[in-house]
Amino acid sequence: MSRKVVLTGFGCVSGLGIGLAETWRRLAAGEGAIRPLLREPPPDHPARRIDGPAACVDAGACRAALAAEDLRPMGQLDPLSLYALTAGLEAVETAGLRGHASLERRTAILIGCGSGGNATIDQAFERLYARELAKVHPQTIPSSMMSAPASHLALLLGCHGPTFVISSACASSAHALGEAMHMIRSGRVDVALAGGSEACLTLGSWVAWNAVGVMAEDTCRPFSQGRKGMVLGEGAAMVVLESEDHARTRGAKVLGELAGYGSSSDAADMTAPDLQGITATIRMAHEDAGLAPEEPALISTHGTGTRINDPVEAAALRAVYGPALSGHTVIATKSAHGHLIGATAAMEFVLGMEALARGVAPPVLNHLGPDPECDLPLALRPEPIDHRVLVSNSFAFGGLNAVLIGRIAP
């Protein structure tokens, strides 16, 4: 009996659009979603403003995509849940699993989130600290808790299997996908709906991210000279994973395989990347997949566009792949959809698998010219590829690393 883990459904929501088809169309055309975002402050608090580049989701379009669903039992939905529901529904419908008996007992839901429902928390705290009111909305906790999107998806789909959120900052959804793969390999479940969601374009989150000192004032330019930092996005991406037997038995169309997963902690620094930890994690994923580093791959980098992160990731890739690196193709899709924090790894994995299926590497945007410290075979324009393998990197704050390896059928 094969416990190979195959992929049968993808769904995604970001500034690039609602749904994988529109997202891919814009990504492949080099139409990035990063735009100036300005939210004027109240007159009595002029410092409270959002003013900078970001990639926002059209929440109204998410609501329209869910219009036929009964969302009432879920109560108030933070955008965090709205995005997860939209992407999750797309993935399950693509997989043809809606209403399937396996959803009830043999399916896990694992969602990566870097933070909870920021909008709901901001609204509640604004009442307390700015307006000096004594009460907040009674649904503040159930709407904003980090696990809410997992519960909401379980409600929508009628899933009674293991359901929870995994949090490891910017690697959250890579961990969710990797751990879901292991749950299927071990036979604990037959199906998993896994991915990530994040809705962090709120004042509190915005100010806090800017305080870290890693945000770009212009745009996201991964591995480029003149790069200034990361740009926040928001959204969700979800994947349906199944044991190969389960997928074949029900005659599902198989989109690919989640073949390998490496996961580690640097235990070194809370914000700086660690070359050794990153290198070891990429190698771990290759070993798990039984994949030689020389086999030509599409490498979807973590590629945040920060001054410090990009050269360390480039050095790790040179260390792992050596001279074979020139046979690989390197992409960095945060330049198009921004950094989706807890959702970003799943988004990048989905887009990487789509790139393999379509035979096109989407372009790294906003590139101003090579940085000798980031010497990589970057796809700077849409590039035809015939790779069958994806390596998708995620290296989070706090030194939490996760690397996924996907494969499409030959």
Added chain:
Amino acid sequence: MTVSTDAILEVIAEESGLDAAALRPDATFEQLDIGSLDVASTLFAIEDKFGVAIDPDQLNPASTIAEFVNLVRQLAPS
């Protein structure tokens, strides 16, 4: 401030996720599937909008929409 019935129904609809048209005067919370968190949310919004604080113990699943509307209107400062 006079609080209109329609304004109260609008708050119930908003907080419970139901259509205002479904809120018949003789229907109970239980019949309408308005649970305790929906009631708490409605009371919160009523207090926010109309300055009327209602003790949740004054309500139960058998309370009707008409009873609730009357309670809010009685307590609303005039």
